Amino acid sequence: xxxxxxxxxxxxxxxxxxxxxxxxxxxxxxxxxxxxxxxxxxxxxxxxxxxxxxxxxxxxxxxxxxxxxxxxxxxxxxxxxxxxxxxxxxxxxxxxxxxxxxxxxxxxxxxxxxxxxxxxxxxxxxxxxxxxxxxxxxxxxxxxxxxxxxxxxxxxxxxxxxxxxxxxxxxxxxxxxxxxxxxxxxxxxxxxxxxxxxxxxxxxxxxxxxxxxxxxxxxxxxxxxxxxxxxxxxxxxxxxxxxxxxxxxxxxxxxxxxxxxxxxxxxxxxxxxxxxxxxxxxxxxxxxxxxxxxxxxxxxxxxxxxxxxxxxx
Numbered sequence: 001x002x003x004x005x006x007x008x009x010x011x012x013x014x015x016x017x018x019x020x021x022x023x024x025x026x027x028x029x030x031x032x033x034x035x036x037x038x039x040x041x042x043x044x045x046x047x048x049x050x051x052x053x054x055x056x057x058x059x060x061x062x063x064x065x066x067x068x069x070x071x072x073x074x075x076x077x078x079x080x081x082x083x084x085x086x087x088x089x090x091x092x093x094x095x096x097x098x099x100x101x102x103x104x105x106x107x108x109x110x111x112x113x114x115x116x117x118x119x120x121x122x123x124x125x126x127x128x129x130x131x132x133x134x135x136x137x138x139x140x141x142x143x144x145x146x147x148x149x150x151x152x153x154x155x156x157x158x159x160x161x162x163x164x165x166x167x168x169x170x171x172x173x174x175x176x177x178x179x180x181x182x183x184x185x186x187x188x189x190x191x192x193x194x195x196x197x198x199x200x201x202x203x204x205x206x207x208x209x210x211x212x213x214x215x216x217x218x219x220x221x222x223x224x225x226x227x228x229x230x231x232x233x234x235x236x237x238x239x240x241x242x243x244x245x246x247x248x249x250x251x252x253x254x255x256x257x258x259x260x261x262x263x264x265x266x267x268x269x270x271x272x273x274x275x276x277x278x279x280x281x282x283x284x285x286x287x288x289x290x291x292x293x294x295x296x297x298x299x300x301x302x303x304x305x306x307x308x309x310x311x312x313x
Contacts, residue, residue, distance in 0.1 A: 030055070033083040033165055038093065039066050040285050041145035042086040042113060042154065044297045048180040049159040053169045062291035065260050066284045067092055067229065071099070080105035083165055086158065089114035090142030092229065109161050114142065116157045117150045120212055122227040127242035128209075129226050129235045143210040143228050146282060147217040148188040148301065152181045183298055190305045191218055198312035204247055204275075206240075206266030207257045210282040225265050228282075240268060247273040254311035256280040278307045 035056045037043040043058040050056065059075050060066055069092075071079075079085050079099055087093050089112030100106060119140045124130050144150045159177035163170035195201065195218045203215070203222045210228035215221070223246050225235040247255060247269060255275045257266035259282065270277040281300040 033162060034081070035084045035086065036078050036082040036107070037085075038069075038087040038096075041151070041283050041297055042111075042158070045145075045151065045155040045180075046084070046086060046158050048296075049155055049173060049177045050162055051172065051176045053166060053172060054162065060285055062286055062288040063260075064285060071095060079107060082107045084109045084111065084158075084161055086111045086113065088112070088142050088144070090229075091139060092142060109165060111154075111157060111161060113144050113154050114140065116154050117144050117147075117213075119144065120216065122212065122229060124227065125223060127223055127239055127246065129230070129239045139229065141210075141212040141228055143282060143284070144213055145297075146211050147213040148184045148191065149217055150213055151297065152184045152188075155181060155184070187298060187301055187305070190302075191308065194305060194309045194312065195219065198309075200250065200252075200312050202250060202252065203256065203311060204243060204252050204254075204269070205256045205258070205280070206243060206269045206277075207261050207263075210258065210284070211280070235265060240265065243269050244272045247275050252311075253313070254278050254307070256307070256311070258282050260285065276310070278310065280304055280307055 032052075033050065033054045035046045035050065035054050037046055037056065037058050039060050040058060043056055046054060046056045057078065059071065059078070060069050076099055079096075080103065085107040087096050087110075089096075093112075100110065122139045122141045145154060155177060159173050162173045166173070201220055203211075203220055205211075205222065205224035207224065208226045208228055208230050209222060209224035211222070212228060223243060225239055225243065243255075243265075246252065252273075252275055255266050255269045255273070255277055257263040257277065257279055259279060263277065266277045269275065281304055283297050283300050286295055286300075
């Protein structure tokens with residue numbers, strides 16, 4: 001199926017490249033750099049690094065689950081004509097390679113977030129449900145931005161690229177990035193303080209777990225129904241039973257679900273144990289209402305600080 005989708009996408013790219021070759025290249029009317037990001041975190045990082053000298057757009061529609069995203073012809077044109085394109089770089093972004101390798105039009109600069117940080121493989125921890133279609137091939141966890149330390153590295157790389165594209169505003173980009181990374185450092189310190197002063201170091205997710213980088217950064221142990229990029233939504237009775245027993249045995253006060261989840265597994269665990277159900281934001285996307293209100297990665301992660309404190313005490 002993936003091969004069929006790839007072939008179709010390549011055909012679309014070629015057709016639109018031929019079409020666009022007959023058109024005059026889009027002129028910039030405001031002198032700003034045009035940045036296209038696939039999902040919310042790099043969209044927000046680019047806005048903070050570029051400020052008033054960039055136009056940033058996000059391909060993933062607010063409220064949409066990122067793992068089900070497919071680019072439209074309009075999305076392909078946006079990518080081809082932008083100054084900077086930022087994407088994650090994992091298996092779910094395989095379609096990007098088809099766009100970048102096909103046709104004559106390409107973005108001036110491209111950043112894959114997974115190329116900037118040290119990546120780790122997804123893992124199956126005790127009690128976790130494994131996808132039926134999982135083979136022996138190693139799958140690397142794509143959710144690199146869930147660690148504020150990684151978020152800072154990614155933002156600095158975006159800033160460096162903006163400086164290359166727009167040298168006259170390089171000092172502005174550097175200043176904006178320094179200010180933003182200071183806020184990320186303060187966020188990092190808040191998480192470390194919570195963990196250092198916590199009674200326990202274990203999290204339970206009645207959901208997927210797209211927080212491997214977060215857990216590794218702060219030395220946390222976790223149990224969850226599925227790994228971060230799992231396509232499964234219904235865990236086996238054995239998995240649910242395991243998580244319920246773990247919450248009871250360790251007197252875990254909070255069971256987490258993630259945004260855009262139906263929360264049914266977490267509800268079941270909560271009802272069976274008395275643990276409080278809370279949301280922990282992976283920040284991969286936001287609702288339309290949140291997007292319209294200019295919610296930020298920092299604000300969502302500060303909500304996570306509060307939730308983490310409750311879960312570990």
